[in-house]
Amino acid sequence: xxxxxxxxxxxxxxxxxxxxxxxxxxxxxxxxxxxxxxxxxxxxxxxxxxxxxxxxxxxxxxxxxxxxxxxxx
Numbered sequence: 001x002x003x004x005x006x007x008x009x010x011x012x013x014x015x016x017x018x019x020x021x022x023x024x025x026x027x028x029x030x031x032x033x034x035x036x037x038x039x040x041x042x043x044x045x046x047x048x049x050x051x052x053x054x055x056x057x058x059x060x061x062x063x064x065x066x067x068x069x070x071x072x073x
Contacts, residue, residue, distance in 0.1 A: 017071045020071065021064075021067045021068065021071050024067050025060075025063055025064055025067055028063045028067075029060065029063070032059065038052075040052065040056055044056065
């Protein structure tokens, strides 16, 4: 494989796609949080709702997989 990945254009392009993916992920999470009937963060952190935490984690993994597939090509 060599050091092709360390070329500045490839490295910064990968970093740009990573930042773009994280931004899209957070926007999707905020939209889902606003659409849900309860305050997700308050339910998970303050009330320690483990079932909701698992559902939100599964949702996050799904969104992340969709974004990764879209960015990858």
